[in-house]
Each structure stands twice: as structure tokens, then as C-alpha cells.
Amino acid sequence: MNPFIRAVSQIQEISLLVWRVLRGLTKKPRYASEMLRQMDVLGVGSLAIITLTGFFTGAVLALNSASTLQKFGVQSVTGQLVITSLIRELGPVLTCLMLAGRVGSGIAAELGSMLVSEQIDAMRALGTDPIKKLVTPRIIALVTMAPALTVICDLVGTVGGMLMSVSLLHQPGSVYLASAKTAVTFNEIIAGLIKPTVFGFIIAVVGCYKGMNTTGGTVGVGLATTQSVVLSSILIIAADFLLSKLLLTTLLAQ
Amino acid sequence: MPNVRNRFLNAIEFRDVYLAYGDRVILDHVNFNVRYGESKIVMGGSGTGKSTLCRLVLGLIKPDDGQIFVDGEDITKMREEELMHVRQKIGMVFQEGALFDSLSVFDNIAYRLREQHQSEDEIEQVVSRMLRFVDLEHAIDKMPNQLSGGMRRRVGIARALVGSPKIILYDEPTAGLDPITARTINELALKLRDLEDVSSIFVTHRLQDIEVLANEYVVRDDRGNLVFKKEDDTLCLINTEFLMLKDGDIIFSGSDEEMRQADNEYIKRFLS
Numbered sequence: 001m002n003p004f005i006r007a008v009s010q011i012q013e014i015s016l017l018v019w020r021v022l023r024g025l026t027k028k029p030r031y032a033s034e035m036l037r038q039m040d041v042l043g044v045g046s047l048a049i050i051t052l053t054g055f056f057t058g059a060v061l062a063l064n065s066a067s068t069l070q071k072f073g074v075q076s077v078t079g080q081l082v083i084t085s086l087i088r089e090l091g092p093v094l095t096c097l098m099l100a101g102r103v104g105s106g107i108a109a110e111l112g113s114m115l116v117s118e119q120i121d122a123m124r125a126l127g128t129d130p131i132k133k134l135v136t137p138r139i140i141a142l143v144t145m146a147p148a149l150t151v152i153c154d155l156v157g158t159v160g161g162m163l164m165s166v167s168l169l170h171q172p173g174s175v176y177l178a179s180a181k182t183a184v185t186f187n188e189i190i191a192g193l194i195k196p197t198v199f200g201f202i203i204a205v206v207g208c209y210k211g212m213n214t215t216g217g218t219v220g221v222g223l224a225t226t227q228s229v230v231l232s233s234i235l236i237i238a239a240d241f242l243l244s245k246l247l248l249t250t251l252l253a254q
Numbered sequence: 255m256p257n258v259r260n261r262f263l264n265a266i267e268f269r270d271v272y273l274a275y276g277d278r279v280i281l282d283h284v285n286f287n288v289r290y291g292e293s294k295i296v297m298g299g300s301g302t303g304k305s306t307l308c309r310l311v312l313g314l315i316k317p318d319d320g321q322i323f324v325d326g327e328d329i330t331k332m333r334e335e336e337l338m339h340v341r342q343k344i345g346m347v348f349q350e351g352a353l354f355d356s357l358s359v360f361d362n363i364a365y366r367l368r369e370q371h372q373s374e375d376e377i378e379q380v381v382s383r384m385l386r387f388v389d390l391e392h393a394i395d396k397m398p399n400q401l402s403g404g405m406r407r408r409v410g411i412a413r414a415l416v417g418s419p420k421i422i423l424y425d426e427p428t429a430g431l432d433p434i435t436a437r438t439i440n441e442l443a444l445k446l447r448d449l450e451d452v453s454s455i456f457v458t459h460r461l462q463d464i465e466v467l468a469n470e471y472v473v474r475d476d477r478g479n480l481v482f483k484k485e486d487d488t489l490c491l492i493n494t495e496f497l498m499l500k501d502g503d504i505i506f507s508g509s510d511e512e513m514r515q516a517d518n519e520y521i522k523r524f525l526s
Binding site: 029118125126127128 | 312334338341342344352354
């Protein structure tokens, strides 16, 4: 199959998967407990890496920007710069790239090995729709947890930036926070939540699609895992560009 | 006008079923049926579409052409939701057991009942009855990765038996097992065939399975104990038949006596 046709057929299959998930939402059973379990496993389980990512990103942002800002004598706006970068760009993108690596790969590997060991067939044979039982809870979990984790990432990043400003740049914490506050507007926050929602959806759908379409035994599981990380990372970055353009002309228009 | 009488006599019927993956023909217009209470033993080399037969019966894959009847209903045109209803009549034993890794033995067997929202008391009763049937009561709290291959298959059988399905599909349940464990699995199949009146498709390529399933039967004696007997001059088993698949075609169909006398090089090589 040539690459173009393969790409088109993949898009078709992914759309079909999403359609079946959406249609399934209207009908019982809904497996609410499974959704909560996935939120715990995928969301709460990622708290540590997201906190670390946020902290160091905020810190390095402050570190890098302060010297530049100092040249112009506007060191006092470090807080504003850190938090704007975090909310608009780095929070959502880095959180979701980390999630793609940790969670998206896990989804693809888990579903893939269930498929090759016939567990998915067994599930269908026992009268369960695997889309409802396996795919939908993971998508719901990531769509809700990705924004929540992004908020945490942003917060921790702000703290990291502040620690840098205070300890290394000898800027009073109050200056940093006051400057940060001016940057946080309602529209800014909403825009900062739209991105991770979309990214979370991408991670879950790509992970589930790759997992449920694994072929070729255990080697195939490895391949599906790698592909899911690569594909969702690329899609996240591409979607980030498009969303940024869209949000800058709508919610964030000056 | 379809043959109404046949429909009501057959637990499973394949009518002119054709299936191909790309250029590879898996089943080339195959016809056969499994009567109520009958065991159909499906043989053939690897990759001849034996496992595919089971998947087709469950509706996990659809044929490209032809019809498949399960308990009198044509499942080929059914939507996934309707198929769920048909699948409740069928138990399937997968090749490696296909147990859910994340669930304990208890939860694996309870799976179907949990999906049907049965009460916990009921579930506990059924699960312990099933585990007694496959003689694995001590493994109730184990996880699948703590079980041996033979135990996994037996748990797979117990899970397939929940809801007392009248049709059971075995997909190479004895492959890769030692002779004693394989014998245990065969005896379970005999018990289901002779005592529970279950119709089944038994996919295998092991001669030992064929030997046991074609020649032995089980009865309950006066004290209620199970006794395994061999068929002899006074009794000939008619509830077990054989199918041999090769290159997508059925090259033989009939009893074991007929099969041993068949004048076909492939069958002779297979049985030697």
C-alpha cells in the first residue's frame, strides 16, 4: 500500500473509532467505575512527572528570560513572562508530551497485548463491547485529566520561576507575583485549558487506535507502542500550532 | 423456501461460507453443520482456517459470502448489539485461555455475570461451582500469571461455562500441554458432551484428542460417580464427527471409523 493511501485509511479508521465511541456514549452500559479507575491510573499516576516537568520548566524560563530582560531594564516583568509562556504554550504542550510518553504508550501496549493474547476477542465473546469497556473510559479519563494536570504544571512552574527569581536573581517574591498576576486573565486561562483537552483526546485516541490495531504478535505490540508515542507527539505539536493561531485570533485577540 | 426442518435440528450450520484475506482464501464455500448434542472435531494443519471457524460462529469476523446459522438464527447479517445476544448462548475456550491478565481467577469467571449485573451471592455460588467442575477450587484468588498453562485453559473452560451455554467452541484447548493435562481437558469435554448435552466444535490437530473424543464416553454410575468407558461392540458413539480442512476446503466429513478408512493421502499422512 502506498503511504498516501495508508495515511488516508488510517484517518478513516480513527474517525470511525471516534464515531463509535461517541455513539456508545448515548447507550448503556457506561462503565463509570472503569472511567474513575482510568482517571486514577492515567491522571493521578502522572502527577509526579508532571510536577517535576512544571517545576523545572518554570525555573529555566525565569533563568533564561531574566538575563535578557535585565538588558532592557525590565527584570520586574519576569513573572509575567514565565506565567504567560506556561499557560499559553509550555504547560499544555510539555504536560501532554509527557503524557504521550507515559500514558499513550501504556495504553497502546496494554490494548495491544490484550489483542494479541485474544483477550479482546474473549471480551467480545463474553458479550462486552471493547470500545465501551476499554476505549471510552481511557478517552474520557485523558480528556478530563490532561487539563487538570496542565493546571498543576502551570502552578508548580510559576513557583519554580519564583524560586529562581528570588534565589538567583535577587528579585523580591512580591514583585514576581504581582507581575505574574497581571498576565492571568480569564481568556488566558480558558485558552490554556482548551489546548490540553484537545491534546488529551489526541493521546487517548491514538493510543487506543494503535493498540486495537496491533498486528504481528509481541513484536507488533512494541511497534504499536512506539508508533503511538511518535504519532501523538507529532499531532500534539501540529495541533498546538493550529490552536495557537486560532486562539490568538479569537480568545486572545488584543 | 429454506429448509425449515434442518434449521431446527442444527445448533450450528455453515451454508456456502466464503472468506478470504486479500488473495488468500481461508474458507472456500464451506458447508457443514453441528447437530444439537453433537461434537464436531475440526482438524487440519496450521493456517487452514480452523480457528477462523470458531471466530465466525461467534460473529467476531464476518464471512465475505454465505450464511452461518447459530441456534436457527442467521448471524451473518446481524449488528454487533444483536450478536451480543447470540454470544450468550455460546461459550468459547481460547487457545491460550485468553484470561484477563488484570483480573483474578474469581473475577475472570465472574466476568460475564458482573456484566449482567447479577448479585454478588449468586456470582460467588456460580464461580465456586464452575471451579469445582474444572477442579481448581484452590486457585480462586490467584492471578492468571501465577497459573500454569494447563490451569489457564481450565479456568478458560470454567469461564466459558458460565451461563450454561448449549454451544461450546474449543480452539485447540490442548495445544502445547503435557499428555496428562491434555487428558484432563479432554475429559472435561466428554463430561460436557455426554452429561450436559452440549453441542461443540473442537478444533485440534492432536491425535490423542481424537482418540479420546472418538472412542470414550462418560456415564454416571448408581452412586453418582463419573465413569469413563471405551466404546465397544455393544455401543458405538454417534455424537462425535470429524471434519478435515485443507486449503480452505473440507476434504473429509464423517465418523472416526470412516476417517481411518478414507482413501486420501493427506488424511493418511495426518493420522499416521
